[in-house]
Amino acid sequence: MGATGDSAPPRTHAALRRPVVLVGMMGSGKTAVGQALAERLQVPFRDSDHAIEDAARMSVAEIFARDGEAFFRDRESEVIARLLAEGPGVVSTGGGAFLSEATRETVAATAVSVWLRAAPEVLWPRVKGKAGRPLLARPDARAALEAMTRERAPVYGTAAVVVDSDGEVTVEGMVDRVIDALAGAEALA
Template sequence: MSEPLLTVADSLKDRARAALGSRNLILVGLMGAGKSAVGRIVASQLGIPFIDSDHEIERVSRMTIPELFAAYGEDEFRALETRVMKRLLKGGPRVVSTGGGAFINERTRRHIIKGGVSVWLKADLDVLWERVNKRDNRPLLKTENPKQTLEGLMNARYPIYAQADLTVLSRDVRKEIMADEVLKAMIEAQKESAAS
């Protein structure tokens, strides 16, 4: 009997899984970029665990992110985030979605760079705004003009996110398409690395 033919999707998953090896895949980017939604799908496709770092922070602190910000401020939240990320990235492989500010913190960014392959889900302002303005759980957007605040965060953070290993454009398409694009970016990066 002949072996069954691999579908294009199976081949993509297998090649991406091989490209990742035992490393972690860490999704970075602004709030609303799709890190958690896309990350869950990527993890499922690769057959590895998915961890949302914000959920892990909430679990260990027994507080929500807005409660942490209100009670302790952003600096203390970032210190906790760094400790949690350091712990999460010790094992692998897994897919980890980060909070929007995680990669901005230099100490956390070093852990991410050391801990695996970082992928920036880059989105334009209109896409981000459409996704985040429906919720009231974004502490950094509790301002007089939240869209302007979001734009300011983009201007400040995008040069830092650009330090990620890979960049995938997050846009208004199905999450499954975005997940496939993350897998393709991993495969392409491995090809380029092998060629050099």
């Protein structure tokens, strides 16, 4: 087996007992890992940011600019609850979604939360200069990312499962790590 765990055959499981909700900082891989995880488990993939954008017919950045972060977070909680009600699947959330107590309560009651934990030095190359990141649209973007990572860590740490990304592992390697963690949390049949 290689250093990233990619040379072993893909691990699969018979069934997902509840939805899996991926949480963590922007750039932690929630969408890429979520899509690959859903494919591996043969369940639907749902992205809360895309669902919000589809409903609003505007981008997350446009919603932030027009209506503010508080409005966006309220809609985000509603959308996540709706996505979870659709049954087993993998849900990717925006970086700030899990900060909402209402969202955390909904997730805890209906799903298994997985924190994709990554350090700022892993996140920064993935997010720097990318459009659509309203919280990083500022001259001190790296410092803001570092501060957000520190501030949010205690809340993300309440997730049922924590999976570390060291920046070296591939998406498939992260999927293996998540599946192993879910099996340990008895989220898979």
